[in-house]
Amino acid sequence: CxxxxxxxxxxxxxxxxxxxxxxxxxVSAPWHAGLRMRSHDKTFCGANLISSSWLITAAHCIRHFHIEFKEIFAKEKVDIFLGTNSCNGESGVKYGIKSYVVHPKFGARAVYDNDVALVELDRSVTFTEDIRPxxxxxxxxxxxxxxxxxxxxxxxxxxxxxxxxxxxxxxxxxxxxxxxxxxxxxxxxxxxxxxxxxxxxxxxxxxxxxxxxxxxxxxxxxxxxxxxxxxxxxxxxxxxxxxxxxxxxxxxxxxxxxxxxxxxxxxxxxxxxxx
Known part of the structure; x- marks a missing residue:
């Protein structure tokens, strides 16, 4: 890592x-990923690379997506950028979402209880100096x-x-x-x-x-x-x-x-x- x-x-x-x-x-935070809403051209959340295919992020980035954008989260709407410190993803490597898993008990006892989700990338990452878990x-x-x-x-x-x-x-x-x-x-x-x-x-x-x-x-x-x-x-x-x-x-x-x-x-x- x-x-x-x-x-x-x-x-x-x-x-x-x-x-x-x-x-x-x-290269100081090579695990950081930016989640961008494609149609709004906006970075709305961060995420963290933990393996060659998986990111970990906050569940509310997915479940509360509709509050920010007035529409339901769908993996086809989001681009993920790794390997860049540019907040708009410029010069980074772009990935899509293959699948995602929100913790089943998110919000169970409080609004942000169990606030964790996993995102599977659409292809495996090639690790470099700029992209590491x-x-x-x-x-x-x-x-x-x-x-x-x-x-x-x-x-x-x-x-x-x-x-x-x-x-x-x-x-x-x-x-x-x-x-x-x-x-x-x-x-x-x-x-x-x-x-x-x-x-x-x-x-x-x-x-x-x-x-x-x-x-x-x-x-x-x-x-x-x-x-x-x-x-x-x-x-x-x-x-x-x-x-x-x-x-x-x-x-x-x-x-x-x-x-x-x-x-x-x-x-x-x-x-x-x-x-």
Whole structure:
């Protein structure tokens, strides 16, 4: 799986909102894919390459498609671009969708509960420096080494093509990144997000102060990755899922807990996973 060849220092990057922060070189996040609605010429979500044929994204990118575009999602309507940091897919490799699977319990206990989906590409990917799958780890490793404060504060890296801010809807030209700290579960549940909306299928990250950095609209489906050191690869820990606005005071960003779906993911992708 992919290693970052363009190393950034999270301490320097903490202040940038994802769309006001820093552009990402395409080899720095070679797993990132852009999902574009062909007829609207719009990138509406991100996704993440996890094997030669499969992407993982947020279920709401598919199930809530009609809210954005006033029509039902269909695989024939969407183009997928890999191998580019251009938010419109320019210079990237275009793929279609062969099939997709939305988690059967999406929305079961809360609107964004089990917010995960798998997308099968219409042909296998040829791995290059610009196109590589992101690493996955078992839930035991994720929970004990990444989603914990036992070994110090954990910083997640989020990349996406979301809009500049909650009230500025223009999208950036290039893929951007922001670094956000993991937040313990008690703090995630204590803010005003409505009873029962924070479930065990998700975690939260970010800042309680505004203008410190966050994901925003159209970043959905993209990655929150972590790594143990600069000598370790980036590991997919979360998928951008939901939040109350973007970058607001006393609110965090909420991410699908990828490792919670370890078995479900393997059931579909086991024979295709990069060794």
């Amino acid at each position: 992919a290693r970052d060849v363009l190393v950034h220092n999270p301490r320097v990057r903490m202040a940038g909102r994802i769309t006001l922060g820093y552009s990402v070189d395409k 992101v690493c996955l780890q078992p839930s035991s490793i994720i929970n004990n080494n990444y989603l914990t404060h036992k070994l110090g504060h954990k910083i997640g890296r989020v990349v996406g093509c979301g809009q500049y801010s909650e009230f500025r809807k223009a999208a950036p030209e290039y893929l951007r990144e922001v670094y956000v700290p993991y937040v313990n579960r008690d703090d995630c549940a204590s803010v005003n997000i409505g009873q029962g909306n924070f479930t065990d299928s998700m975690f939260c990250a970010g800042y309680s102060r505004r203008n410190m950095g966050d994901a925003c609209f159209c970043d959905s489906g993209g990655s929150l990755t972590m790594r143990l050191s600069e000598n370790h690869p980036w590991v997919l820990v979360g998928i951008v899922s939901w939040g109350v606005g973007c970058d607001r005071s006393n609110h965090y960003g909420y991410y699908t807990h990828v490792a919670a779906f370890e078995n479900w993911i393997q059931n579909y992708t086991r024979s295709d996973r990069d060794p």
